[in-house]
Amino acid sequence: MRRNFAFAAALAMCLMGADAYAQAYPSRPIRLVVGFSPGGAADIVARNIGEGLGRALGQPIIIENRAGAGSSIAADNVAKSAPDGYSVLIASPASISVNPALNPKLNYRPSDLLPITKVSAAAQQICCRRSK
Numbered sequence: 422m423r424r425n426f427a428f429a430a431a432l433a434m435c436l437m438g439a440d441a442y443a444q445a446y447p448s449r450p451i452r453l454v455v456g457f458s459p460g461g462a463a464d465i466v467a468r469n470i471g472e473g474l475g476r477a478l479g480q481p482i483i484i485e486n487r488a489g490a491g492s493s494i495a496a497d498n499v500a501k502s503a504p505d506g507y508s509v510l511i512a513s514p515a516s517i518s519v520n521p522a523l524n525p526k527l528n529y530r531p532s533d534l535l536p537i538t539k540v541s542a543a544a545q546q547i548c549c550r551r552s553k
Contacts, residue, residue: 446506447480454485454499455511456492466541467511492516493527500529510534 453471457463464486471482487495496516502508510516517531 447478449507450481450483451478451506452483452485452502452508453511454487454495454508456487456489456495456513456516458488459486463511463513470511470540491520493520493524493529496520496534497527497529500533504535509537511540512536 451474453467453474455463455467464484467484471484475482487498492513492515495510496512499508499510512534517534521527521531
């Protein structure tokens with residue numbers, strides 16, 4: 422719980438960094454867009470973050486799942502939204518580095534998105550041995 426509040430406070434400070442937003446931000450709900458289906462690990466992280474962030478900011482955080490294409494659909498949606506801090510992406514390495522490398526015809530560029538902070542880490546270790 423303490424970690425979620427610390428993240429929420431850090432994210433709130435990052436989002437309110439610009440002088441134009443510092444006085445009135447947030448004045449409406451914030452969309453937290455997740456590139457994966459509800460119930461998965463990214464969705465659970467987003468809902469935990471959204472709960473603490475909503476309390477810290479005094480505005481609801483709306484979790485919006487836009488699953489598909491290795492999270493490119495969600496990344497494209499946020500990249501095309503207004504750059505006002507009201508649409509935030511829970512990004513994966515796929516949407517930021519892998520998908521653009523595999524598909525040069527994506528509708529967004531990773532440079533269209535501004536990183537805020539790392540929200541989670543997952544160890545992806547595979548133990549293998551040579552088959553006979």
